[in-house]
Amino acid sequence: MLEKKNRKYIWSGHRVLLLSILCLFGFCLLAQQPVQQKEEPQVATQKKKQPKSKVYLIHSDLLRKDARHPDAQVVVGNVVFRHDSVYMYCDSAYYYDKISSFEAFSNVRMEQGDTLFLYGDHLYYDGNSQIAEMRMNVRMENRTTTLLTDSLNYDRVFNLGYYFNGGTLMDEQNVLTSDWGQYNPSTKQSVFNYDVELVNAQFTLTSDTLQYNTATKVANIVGPSDIWSDNNHIYSEKGTYNTFTGKALLLDRSILMNDGKQLTGDTLYYDRNNGLGEAFWNMELKDTINKNMMTGDYGYYNEKTKYAFATKRAVAIDYSQRDSLFLHADTLLMETFALDTDSMYREMRAFHKVRFYRVDLQGVADSLVFSSKDSCLTMYKDPILWNNNQQLLGEKVLMYMNDSTIDWAHIVNQALSVEALDSARYNQVTGKEMKAYFKNRQMYKTEVIGSVRVVYYPMDSDSTLIGMNVSETSKLDIYLVNQQLDKMVMSPKSNGTLYPMNQIPPGTDRLENFVWFDYIRPLNKEDIFNWRAKKVSDQLKKNTREPVELPNQHLFDSKKKQ
Structure with a gap:
């Protein structure tokens, strides 16, 4: 050896010796150049004349x-x-x-x-290159940082130690292992490649390439990396993670996963200690358990309180059914109550300018609230619902759900149901309130209660219109089979007036509060972003009753409490 x-x-x-001869030969060639080019060789000569330490x-x-x-x-x-x-x-x-x-x-x-101590069983030191090659049981100590390996080269000129057959770097906060790595005692900066693992008391980071500073405790993510802890999982390919404060700034569509939730954004901010996540631009918050998600240009999620909201082109998407429902509002919010108890429930709120679309159901309102406590979805202020050629509206609409499908709906005050038969004829029912009941997503019964008025076109067996019936009563029950009218029961009984089709008096074919809001109805999932208000002439009559307090009036106050 x-x-x-x-x-x-x-x-x-x-x-x-050979390098010395080449340098002397180069100096002779440079000496023959014009006078104005002698500045560079003078510097080279000065460097050459500097004696090397022994x-x-x-x-x-x-x-x-x-x-x-x-x-x-x-x-x-x-x-x-x-x-x-x-x-x-x-x-x-x-x-x-x-x-x-x-x-x-x-x-x-x-x-x-x-400050710097290097230990091992064998060392070759070259005083000319100032490179120390330490082998076997190698340990480098720099204040509170220790590097362990079996093969380490230390370059004193660049103050850089690097290993290439596996090593471990330890400080007060973390333990890092990799196949290849380097460490600079001056800058405290280190670089790791191949099978990198950073172990912290609260998490573990795995990667193929990682940069880490032992002074700041900041890890620079420069390649596909996973950060695992008891509560969550982060995937990122670019960003910074402060292992001491637990704060991260992640880029390039990084993902934060927690308890079935996935928060994604072009830029992602995460505070591990406080459980806060913020996503900027193309945000997506997905609930993989309940099969729904929120999107927007900005999103916020508190994994400790289970509080989340989205804004700027915010959309809620429910994909638990055969057809997905897309809902847009200025702001979407989800809040959890009675956390970690048997009485825990969630509220999802949308405000303002709510518009939603599904193939079989569309709707608009100013505000909307869904509570898992009673599985009730409530639409506030000018709510309108459409299903195929049917339209429902009132001052407030409540829909009670069962396993993500509608069980029954309650339309409160100035209730109006309209069914379009063609571009000129409409079946119409109005009353103080309506209750509609569903089975297998199909309405089978409707109750209309208080000041009931009806405009109805009966048909014979070949779907030919017989005439137009106008009736008034106190209560009306409508029964349907396969979404087709089976029978109507009025209490008290009312025969009304049946006009032949060619003898309908002008103005009797429309109820006083009739409106067909085809110009407001969302046309597709892209159209939910295009808010269209009611015409002044189509507004509901003002009600003298006490105003309904909207649940979104305290939303930002509750946000501050998070």
Whole structure:
């Protein structure tokens, strides 16, 4: 082994001599250039003339020559070398005075000032390149940082240590392992590649490429990385993660996953200690358990309180049924109450300018609230619902759900149901309130209560219109089979007036509060962003009763409490 090293030192000596001759030859060529180009070689000459520092043998108990290594001095016992301000210790060594290098064995220690210490079983140190090659049981200590490996090269010129056969870097906060890594004691910056793992008391980060600073405790994510903890999982390919404060700024569609929720954005901010996540631009908050999601240009989620909201082109999407429902509002909010109790329930709120679309159902309102406590969805202020050729509206609409499908609906005050038969004829029913009941997503019964008025076109067996019936009563029950009228029961009974089709008096074919809001109805899932208000002439009559307090009036106050 020493003979191999000896050949290395002889070649190193020849290499130094060859480089010196080439430099001298280059200097002669430069001296022949015009005067105005002599500035650069003068700098080179000054650098060349600067003497290189020498590696000195400070102490050894024994010094002798060895015939097998004629260029080396064999030093044994309490050996000490010095190069500039660096001291190196070992039990024995081969000292090559001419090439200012040595090979050290057993209990090797290298000290640079009072901050950097390097330990190992074997060291080759080249005083010309100032590179230390430490092998076997290597340990580098820099204040509170320790690096462990079996093969470490330390470059004193660039103050950089790097390993290439696996290593571990430890500080007060984290333990990092990788196949390849480097560490700079001056900047405290480190780089890791291949099978990187950062272990923290609260999480584990795995990656293929990672940068980490032992002073700031900040990890720079520069490749596909996963951060796992007991409560959540983060996937990111670019960003920064402060392992001390738990705050992260993640880019390029990073994903935060927690308890079945996935928060994604072009830019993602996360505060691990407080459980807060914010997503900017193309935000997506997905509930993989309940199969719904919120999207928008901005989103917020508190994983501790289960509070979330989205704004700026905010959309709620329910994909739990065969056809997805798309709902848009200025702001969407989800809040959880009685958390971690048997009485826990959630509220989803949408305000203002609510518009939603599904193939079989469309609607608009100013505000909307769904509570899992009673599985009730409530639409406030000018709510309108459409199903195929039917339209329902009133001052307030309540829909009670069962397993994400509608069970029954309650239309409160100024209730109006309209069915379009063609572009000119409409079946119409109005009353103070309506209740509609459903089975398998199809309406089978409707109750109309209080001041009931009806405009209805009965048909014969071949769907030919018989005439137009106008009736009034106090209560009306409508029964349907396969969404077709089966019978109507009025209480008290009212025969009304049946006009033949060619004898309908002008103005009797429309109820006083009739309106067909085809110009407001959402046409598709893209049209939910296009708010269209009612015409002034189509507004509901003002009601003298006490105004309904909208549940969204305190939303921002509740946000501040989070």
